[in-house]
Amino acid sequence: MAKVLICATNFGTWGEELQAPWDIIKKAGHEVTLATWFGKKPLPLAVSVDPNFFDPIIKFHVNPPEVCQRIKELTDGSEWAHPIKFKDAKMSDYDALVLTGGLGAMLDMCNNYNLHKLILDALEQKKLVGALCYSVATLVFCRNPKTKKSVIYGKKIAAHPAAWDFYGPDFDFTYDLYGATPDNSGAVGLHTPGFLWPLEHIVRDAVGPKGKCIADAKATRTRPKVVFDWPFVTGTSVESSIAYGEKIVEVLAKLEKQKSKQKVSKSTKKSKKK
Secondary structure (H helix, E strand, C coil), X not given: CCEEEEXXXXXXXXXXXXXXXXXXXXXXXXXXXXXXXXXXXXXXXXXXXXXXXXXXXXXXXXXXXXXXXXXXXXXXXXXXXXXXXXXXXXXXXXXXEEECCCCCHHHHCCCXXXXXXXXXXXXXXXXXXEEEHHHHHHHHHCECCCCCCECXXXXXXXXXXXXXXXXXCXXXXXXXXXXXXXXXXXCCCCEECCCCCCHHHHHXXXXXXXXXXXXXXXXXXXXXXXXXXXXXXXXXXXXXXXXXXXXXXXXXXXXXHHHHHHHHHHHHHHHHHC
C-alpha cells in the first residue's frame, strides 16, 4: 500500500479536518506518517471539539458529538503524539502528501519553506498532493521556481467560500486549543478579527484566468465539495473532510492499478524480446 505523509498545523487544526482523512487513509491500509512544523502533537481548536459550537455564519452546529469524541481520543492517545518535523521529511520516502486544515494552518503552514519544498518535490516526483480548507493557502503561496506563479495556476481548486468567513465588526477569534500544555500551547493569547484572509479570493488570483476556483457555499455533509485536478485533491471545509479522505484513497487506488498495469506491460515486453 501507499506511504502517505499527513501534515498538520501546531496552531490549531479544525479537529475533523485532520481526524477524518487520518482515519480513512489508515483504514484503507495505507501507512501514514504525521508531520508538523515544530514536531509537536497537532492539537485541535477548542471550538472544533465542542458539539455545542454553533457557527454564527452558516447558522449550524458543525461538530457531531461522535466526531468530537473521536478527535479527543486521538488527541489524548498516542497516535498523534510523535509527529516528525516538516524539515525532517523527505518526499522521496512517500507516495502522497496530504495537508490538513484548521485556522492555525494560516499561521505555520501557508508560507512555510520546508512545507513548500515538500510540495515542489512531490510535483517533480509526480505524486499526489492534497489540501483541505485553509491548508489550501499553502498551495497558493507555494510558487513554481521558474514562472514564480502559484503551483495551482491553471488548476481547478476547491476553496473555503468567502461567504463562510468569520468577518464583521464584532468578530474576535481566539486560537485556544484542546489538550494544550505549557510546551505545546499554540498561539496563546492571539486574537484576530475573524479569519486572517478570505481564502476564496486569494485562490481565484492564484489559479489565474485559465484555472477555476470552486467555492461552493452550498456544500454540506451530505453534499460535500472535493475537487480533483491532477495532482491536486482539494476540499472546501470541515463538511467535506470525509469526502476529502475518501477521494485521496480513491486516487491512490487508481495510481496503484496504473503501476500494476505498467509492471505487467514491461514484463510482457521483456518476455517477447526473449
